[in-house]
Amino acid sequence: MARMVAERADAIAPLAEVFREHGYEGASLALIGKATGLGKGSLYHFFPNGKEEMVQAVLGEIGQWFEDVVYSPLRNQSDANGAIGAMLDSTDQYFRSGRRVCLVGALAVANTRDLFAQAIRGYFVSWVDALQSALIRQGRDADQSRILAEEAVLAIQGAIVLSRAMDDPAVFQRAIDQLRKRLVIENDTSNNKGTIDDSPQNEGRLV
Amino acid sequence: MARMVAERADAIAPLAEVFREHGYEGASLALIGKATGLGKGSLYHFFPNGKEEMVQAVLGEIGQWFEDVVYSPLRNQSDANGAIGAMLDSTDQYFRSGRRVCLVGALAVANTRDLFAQAIRGYFVSWVDALQSALIRQGRDADQSRILAEEAVLAIQGAIVLSRAMDDPAVFQRAIDQLRKRLVIENDTSNNKGTIDDSPQNEGRLV
DNA sequence: TAATAACTTTACCGATCGGTACAATCGCGG
DNA sequence: CCGCGATTGTACCGATCGGTAAAGTTATTA
Numbered sequence A, B: 001m002a003r004m005v006a007e008r009a010d011a012i013a014p015l016a017e018v019f020r021e022h023g024y025e026g027a028s029l030a031l032i033g034k035a036t037g038l039g040k041g042s043l044y045h046f047f048p049n050g051k052e053e054m055v056q057a058v059l060g061e062i063g064q065w066f067e068d069v070v071y072s073p074l075r076n077q078s079d080a081n082g083a084i085g086a087m088l089d090s091t092d093q094y095f096r097s098g099r100r101v102c103l104v105g106a107l108a109v110a111n112t113r114d115l116f117a118q119a120i121r122g123y124f125v126s127w128v129d130a131l132q133s134a135l136i137r138q139g140r141d142a143d144q145s146r147i148l149a150e151e152a153v154l155a156i157q158g159a160i161v162l163s164r165a166m167d168d169p170a171v172f173q174r175a176i177d178q179l180r181k182r183l184v185i186e187n188d189t190s191n192n193k194g195t196i197d198d199s200p201q202n203e204g205r206l207v
Numbered sequence C: 001t002a003a004t005a006a007c008t009t010t011a012c013c014g015a016t017c018g019g020t021a022c023a024a025t026c027g028c029g030g
Numbered sequence D: 001c002c003g004c005g006a007t008t009g010t011a012c013c014g015a016t017c018g019g020t021a022a023a024g025t026t027a028t029t030a
Helices: A008-026 A029-036 A040-046 A050-076 A080-094 A103-109 A113-137 A142-166 A169-183 B008-026 B029-036 B040-046 B050-076 B080-094 B103-109 B113-137 B142-166 B169-183
Strands: none
Touching (some): A103 B103, A142 A169, A142 B113, A142 B169, B008 B040, B008 B050, B029 B040, B029 B050, B050 B103, B113 B142
């Protein structure tokens, strides 16, 4: 027989899925128990503060994953341009082209926002800051990078909403494509370094 | 004493607010009763199919409002450029610079999406189609207009999420500003119906 | 192997859920 | 002023909610 004694860490991933799919209030202890394979006793053993602690644990795990896979490369990787491209790839995979909801974004628009305000805010602030850092290292102006980073993060959240509303992952993928055009500087080794066009129509595009 | 007998139409606005603030599952009949001032008896008299019918009624009202105020001008107004600008103004006001959640967007990411899939899809399809129509009438390429319209609608949804997550309406307003730069063509020196606003907020912009 | 800690099962709690039934009340046309 | 349909208040339903208590079982350690 497989091990009867579970570990807290094993519950995090199923918890994340059930909260993503049903939201904070919609995820009942019955659903949570089914998703994790744990009874109430075990759940309250690992998370004495109930659902709130479960979500906090999930948010911590999500934050750590993004820190390792997305934010840290954006901040530290010498190839800023490559880090931005990798961010778009990771994001597309993580959100399954919009089929998977962003739990943090969903919590941000729910009435339970205040309970997790700090974690929600931190998630997005880190993302925008890290992306801005990479954009600046690409050689862009700091203010323009700020705007661009905010626009990019916001577009990803909006793309999830819209692609789910349309029930069409292509919507999400088009949004990622557009972001790639606006954020990643194509480097033809043959030609000059080029300049960055900050005009409204071609904002941030290399010309 | 005010009239004791309520009308169904009077309940729609409070219903919209309570569903916006608490979501479909989170809006209990107790909350709904408090928000509308109606008891269960009245509520089930006006909406025999319960909460689902209430939300459908709200979605219908929302759709009608956007049709009248946003979509129709985008499609039919001869001044396409002006209609786009007006759309951004209306949107900023309607969503209270991100302080007010988009019910349709919130339903799109909730697990109850399937119940209202048709209305949700119609809301966004109409928006994107109408905006594309205006962009084409501005003289833009059809394919590019499609992409741009999708990006704009998506950005508005994302801006709501992000500005709520940050608890900062300025995030929403920056997003609207950026959209104005990208969507509204300012260079029409020919027949200029507007005036130049020199106030700090709108310096040098056509209003 | 005995003691102890970690984990699980089960039964149960009061509160609230969405929804129903129905009698009482209201406004209005006759 | 009557009668009738539209509206409302209230009591109630079974189900489920999040959470607690405590006895039982398993793994770890000494």
